[in-house]
Amino acid sequence: MINPQKQQPLSQSSDAGFTIMESLMAMLIITILMLGISPMIVLGVANRVQSRRVELAVQAARAYIDGVRSGAIEHPEHKLEMELDAGKNRSEFAKTEAPKPSNLTCDKNSYCDNENDKSIYCVDLDDGGCSSDSSRDLIIQAFRSITLLGDPANNTDKSYFLGVRVYRADAFKDNGDLSIGEKGAKAKAIGPGLSDRKAPLVEMTTEITTGTPSYSDFCDRLGCQ
Template sequence: MHNKSLKHKIDDAVTKVILQESDQSGYTIIESLVAMIVVAVLMSAVAPVIALSVGTRVQARRVELATQAAKSYIDWVRNDIASNTPNLIVVELEDAPAPNSGGLTCNDNQYCTIPAPAIYNDLYCVDGDGDGNCTNDSLTDMVVQGMRRHPNSNDASLGYALGVRVYRADAFQEITLCGPALENPTALCPTRTQQSTITNAIGNRRLPVLQLTTEISPTQSSFQNLCDRIASESGATNNPCE
């Protein structure tokens, strides 16, 4: 009888120990909530840095594609100046308005048909996704705005300054695009004239990705033609080449 009573006491003691250990094992709800809050705070601190890093890498890729598109267009114009030269503009290249937008119909390595070719609307398609055309829902197609500037001649064979702006094809979903720097900048078209290389993944697609100016040489390789044009552009009364 005494042994049975002792055995019951031992069993009861063991059961209590097991129950106490079970109650104290694991995390409480408060501890779990604190851990979740700490993780959330850390993620909110790191997320902007990750987003900026990804956006900058995406924008760098866009600039690379735009540079290739500009080079392709310049080579295309030089290959056949008579047929591929853009329209003559009467303002300085940096002051040329942005092209029309709202629609886009273009075949690869050709001028677009929509917007219709005109002054400031000579838009050249560089297909980036391999479907043979430029569409305003593509993330890799590039559209090049070409502009010709000569102070006193409409004859492309005499050579001219070629202005190039490269826009993302998906920018043509917008109602308006941004071109030259504005005296009164807006939120849509700020003071800068092309997209920043440091941006989030979307960026301001209304701005050109790249802008540059190059020289198209006279077809007769006449140094005098080039010199005359530069003298006219600078407003010099005496031609320095004479």
């Protein structure tokens, strides 16, 4: 008969599990890593928000231009007198001053002001009209050229240049002056993911044609080689 041998009980290792000190060190390392990558996460989100805002501004500018061209939106009354010089004066036209800050309370998709020295149009993105406290609403500054030919008071019977800048509505809420950028430029960046709230999100200059223009009209405005 075989006598079973008694097995000796396994001794527990003194190194089993994590000590409190090891757990604290692991938490400290994770915290340091999170602090290191959190700025990149924040800047990445800010870049996505700014890109989306610029995309909406481009859509708003194009919709406004199409509305003016089709007659669905009134012509802007902000007029700048300029001579036809084979398109060479378009750069001066694009340097038109930005609008002054003001307390905006505008109806949805309509002009806040449409006067000889200021034409600004509300693009409502959060319902309830445009307000200078809104970070989502957009404001379009529009201005057009007139010539000495025809009636200077109402020169819409002739083709003209139309300038458009799109600003954030909250750019108007304090006393800081709004800025202008280079033609076609987006809002100037202060740093990665950050942008100048007072700068236009997008700028455009286009030609609004009324009637049937002749080839010489295009040469006068745009220049021909």
